[in-house]
Amino acid sequence: MPSESDQISRRPPFIPGTPEELDAVIAAPENHTVVFENEKVRVLHVNIPPGVVEKKHTHARPSIFIINTSPDMDYLNDKGEIVARSGKLKDGEPFWVEPEGLHWLENHDTYAFDAIRVEIKT
Numbered sequence: 213m214p215s216e217s218d219q220i221s222r223r224p225p226f227i228p229g230t231p232e233e234l235d236a237v238i239a240a241p242e243n244h245t246v247v248f249e250n251e252k253v254r255v256l257h258v259n260i261p262p263g264v265v266e267k268k269h270t271h272a273r274p275s276i277f278i279i280n281t282s283p284d285m286d287y288l289n290d291k292g293e294i295v296a297r298s299g300k301l302k303d304g305e306p307f308w309v310e311p312e313g314l315h316w317l318e319n320h321d322t323y324a325f326d327a328i329r330v331e332i333k334t
Contacts, residue, residue, distance in 0.1 A: 222295040223287065226272050226311030234314060239269035244329075253330055260285070260325040266316040271309070273331040278306045280328070283321030290314035 236244040236256065243266050248255040254273070260266055262283070268290075282303055287296035290313060309329075319325050 222289075223309075224289045224295075224313030224315055226270055226313050230270055230272070230313070234268070234270045236269040236271055240267040240316075242267075244269070247328075252333055254333065256329040256331065258325070258327040258329055260317055260319045262319055262322050262324060265318045268314050268316045270314055271312040271329070271331065273333060274311055275309050275332060276306050276330040277309050278328045278330075279303055280326040281323060283319055283323050283325050285320060285325055286318045288316055288318065 233239060236258075237246055243258060243260050243264075245257045245259075246254060247257045280303060285297070286294045289295045317325065
């Protein structure tokens with residue numbers, strides 16, 4: 213199985229000019245809630261209940277991602293290909309994520325995915 217850094221590098225890159233309607237908070241509000249925002253950062257609470265498939269969305273900014281609970285999930289790219297599997301990350305350990313193009317996650321487990329995403333505004 214590829215390492216997490218390999219999996220992150222296989223995620224689709226964000227394409228400048230992508231419609232704002234695909235931003236995670238707009239396109240998938242059931243799973244992305246803004247908990248804090250100022251001129252430097254936007255902090256999202258990300259929650260994907262068991263059995264849920266997120267709506268397709270993007271993240272235009274680089275971010276620090278902190279996963280609180282990491283169930284067994286698939287990360288799919290804009291073509292519907294599985295490019296990463298979750299469930300193997302260390303809960304609570306932050307990692308860097310570059311801006312992401314169109315993607316979605318499917319939670320196959322019996323408990324929710326729960327995370328904090330700190331998007332850096334440039």
